[in-house]
Amino acid sequence: MKKVILHDKTFVPYLSESKIKEAIQSLANSINNDYTHSEKPPVFISVLNGSFMFTADLLKEITIPCEVSFVKMASYQGTQSTGKVNELIGVDENLEGRDIILLEDIVDTGNTLLKLVDLLKAQKIKSLKICTLLFKPEPYHNQLPLDYIGIEIPNKFVVGYGLDYDNLGRNLKEIYVLTEN
Numbered sequence: 264m265k266k267v268i269l270h271d272k273t274f275v276p277y278l279s280e281s282k283i284k285e286a287i288q289s290l291a292n293s294i295n296n297d298y299t300h301s302e303k304p305p306v307f308i309s310v311l312n313g314s315f316m317f318t319a320d321l322l323k324e325i326t327i328p329c330e331v332s333f334v335k336m337a338s339y340q341g342t343q344s345t346g347k348v349n350e351l352i353g354v355d356e357n358l359e360g361r362d363i364i365l366l367e368d369i370v371d372t373g374n375t376l377l378k379l380v381d382l383l384k385a386q387k388i389k390s391l392k393i394c395t396l397l398f399k400p401e402p403y404h405n406q407l408p409l410d411y412i413g414i415e416i417p418n419k420f421v422v423g424y425g426l427d428y429d430n431l432g433r434n435l436k437e438i439y440v441l442t443e444n
């Protein structure tokens with residue numbers, strides 16, 4: 264792995280393909296184990312754009328019956344004085360009574376996650392678990408428990424494996440970190 268330059272910034276190798284693969288296998292093992300006796304197949308909800316690669320690789324290791332769906336969170340300025348309105352786009356099926364596993368690429372402060380969870384809970388789901396490939400414990404300031412965590416990382420900006428820097432870098436096989444200088 265060599266350093267990569269995206270726009271004006273330089274990134275260096277941080278997590279190898281094999282390290283990512285190992286973390287995904289371990290997440291899949293836990294999920295396969297926890298949902299073996301589910302009444303109905305769980306529904307994986309993948310949050311685009313960043314989670315597309317993680318979702319594809321994780322799902323290949325899931326051996327229990329399951330469904331998968333992709334969502335995007337849209338924020339727009341409301342017409343009322345309440346300010347920003349969040350909306351979940353892409354949910355085209357009825358999630359009522361279903362066991363949901365939310366798939367995130369990375370959890371940083373947890374703000375995005377909190378909004379997503381609120382929007383999903385409004386759909387009268389049966390249960391909700393959160394699975395994230397990467398987690399930055401330092402900036403996380405939420406009470407929401409993360410059920411499945413792939414790899415904990417320091418509070419640094421990373422790209423690759425679905426994650427972008429200003430739209431570039433999503434195609435990288437490995438995860439790279441921004442250089443300090």
Ligand code: 5GP
Pocket residue numbers: 313368369370371372373374375376419420421422426427428
């Ligand atoms: P949060 O709301 O938890 O602070 O941030 C979540 C979102 O911020 C992620 O879904 C991701 O889009 C973006 N993000 C947070 N940290 C990073 C990072 O290190 N690299 C990249 N590429 N995006 C990040």
